Amino acid sequence: MPLRNKITNRTPVAPTPADPLAPSASRTSSPTGWPAARLALTGFFALDGFLFAGWVVRIPEIKAQVHASPGLLGLALLCVSAGAVLVMTPVGRLCLRFGNQVVTVGAMAFLCAAVALPAQAHSVVALGGVLLLFGAGYGAVNVGVNSAAVDYIAGVGRPVMPAFHAAYSLGGLLGATVGGLLAQVLSPAQYLGLLSVGGLAVTAWAGTVLLRRPLVPAAVRRPEVDAPSDAAGPGRAGVPGPLLLVLLLGVVALCDAYGEGALADWGTLHLTEDLHVSPGVAAAGFAAYSLAMTAGRVSGTRLVELFGPTRVMVTGGLVAGAGMLVAALAPWLPLVLAGFLLVGIGLSNIFPLAIDRAGALDGPKGVATASMLGYGGMVLGPPIIGFLAQGLGLPTALVSVALLAALAAAAALAVQRATSSRHRRGSAA
The missing domain is CATH 1.20.1250.20 (MFS general substrate transporter like domains)
Structure with missing residues (x-):
């Protein structure tokens, strides 16, 4: 959640216009204090x-x-x-x-x-x-x-x-x-x-x-939160309402947290049992994953300003999915460690951006709903991996992390398209 980024009084960089989930460049810069x-x-x-x-x-x-x-x-x-x-x-x-x-x-x-x-x-x-x-x-x-x-x-x-x-x-x-x-x-x-x-x-x-x-x-004003009641209600004419979009963002958070929980509980075990490395090397591998996630979050603000939140989430899901496939199936330790690094970088910004977008759509209720779904993914991930590993083996079980990372990317893209449709209809009205 960067520690050193300093708020300045310059005008923020305008996000990608095609991404309606990006913050508005017309908002004021930070006041004194x-x-x-x-x-x-x-x-x-x-x-x-x-x-x-x-x-x-x-x-x-x-x-x-x-x-x-x-x-x-x-x-x-x-x-x-x-x-x-x-x-x-x-x-x-x-x-x-x-x-x-x-x-x-x-x-x-x-x-x-x-x-x-x-x-x-x-x-x-x-x-x-x-x-x-x-x-x-x-x-x-x-x-x-x-x-x-x-x-x-x-x-x-x-x-x-x-x-x-x-x-x-x-x-x-x-x-x-x-x-x-x-x-x-x-x-x-x-x-x-x-x-x-x-x-x-x-x-x-x-x-x-x-x-x-x-x-x-x-x-x-945040248009998504402060919109009149008729625009904030259930979806009309095929346009999803805020609740459905928040639930989709909750799915994004769930898929991300599933991967985080799985890596935390099963990553080192995969290295020791399937790659036959020492516990010290396995711990270093997990530390590399954690540092990659931290570094990804430190740079996340700049990435979102340059490319917009949807592109960051979609790209992150695809990068994490590819990295997990390599980490789960590669027989060579350097490749597995490289896969862990990609997973950390890919997953780093998906959860915080999903929570932020849910809050923009539905305030604290949106944050609570998306957080609850996301936390459920972190709780369910490790036992599901264990169940799959018992029948299919741990490497195959870890492939499920890659599949859910891809699902997170797809859900984030669906939210972006649905929100674009809502903005177009709002402008027409």
């Missing part, structure tokens, strides 16, 4: 990734603490996903009622408090309960902060959503690194407690900045 708002949002995205990674690296110790078998631990971990999915739609409604900034700050404070709870559990049942709360905080933050980012993008007229998600990725990398280094020094309770206190301090600072002023000036 808005770089602070961007920094605060970047801090929230980075803190989200940092907190989640901080919990993940202490899972083995907490597993031993609660005496959980692998099966019971899997059920407890499922509570994180369950909690996130359960709150996403209600949180979207809260954003509409109280504002995206207020919900973002409150949700992050809740997540900071919840991250300390897993280390206090001493049974599998208790761990499942606190992970349900942790997942609820994580899901609420993702809806709130992405909705606030959509507002910010509407105000500055630059497609910086990939930059925010790059901050999330960098926060996760930093959280995993710091957590690993301190694993021998601090107990899980001590480390997660420090995360909680430090996270609340960052939330207090970033929240104060974020709540000072509206992210969308009154003069800025």
Whole structure:
């Protein structure tokens, strides 16, 4: 979610005119003080990734603490996903009622408090309960902060959503690194407690900045959200309505998250079992994939300004699909690693752009719907890969990632064409 991109007062580069999903070049440049708002949002995205990674690296110790078998631990971990999915739609409604900034700050404070709870559990049942709360905080933050980012993008007229998600990725990398280094020094309770206190301090600072002023000036309107009720209703004369387009964007996010989850859980296993490399080489391969994804997101804003979001998503899906075919089927390690790099670069901007477009079409409700579908892909991906691998072998199972990446490209193209039709009909009316 780039950390270093600086908002300037120059007129933003006009996106490709043929892409109606691209931000309007007529929007105003950032007002005085808005770089602070961007920094605060970047801090929230980075803190989200940092907190989640901080919990993940202490899972083995907490597993031993609660005496959980692998099966019971899997059920407890499922509570994180369950909690996130359960709150996403209600949180979207809260954003509409109280504002995206207020919900973002409150949700992050809740997540900071919840991250300390897993280390206090001493049974599998208790761990499942606190992970349900942790997942609820994580899901609420993702809806709130992405909705606030959509507002910010509407105000500055630059497609910086990939930059925010790059901050999330960098926060996760930093959280995993710091957590690993301190694993021998601090107990899980001590480390997660420090995360909680430090996270609340960052939330207090970033929240104060974020709540000072509206992210969308009154003069800025997003036509997709602010359109009259007759244009925002169900599709007419064969033109899809916003809900169908949001669902299509949710499919795009789902396909992307399916690939991310599959690579995270099965990528290193593919290298060790099918390519017979050492665990160290396998870890380096996954690190290369992660760094490629981060680099793709850092450069995502500029790519969207040059080519438009639809072209970036479609090209990304095709690149990721080709890379996954190479990584899954090639017998030579350098080719497999090159495939992983292509997958990381290809997938990097699909999810953030899908969430941004859903928010442009239907506000926080759109963000919640697309996020829920996307998160479902991350949850379903690893077990589906495991089921397919049992019957067909892991390399063949990983081909499903390539197929869904191609589906993401097709769905993004369908949204672009449908939105073009809506704009043409709106202009004719």
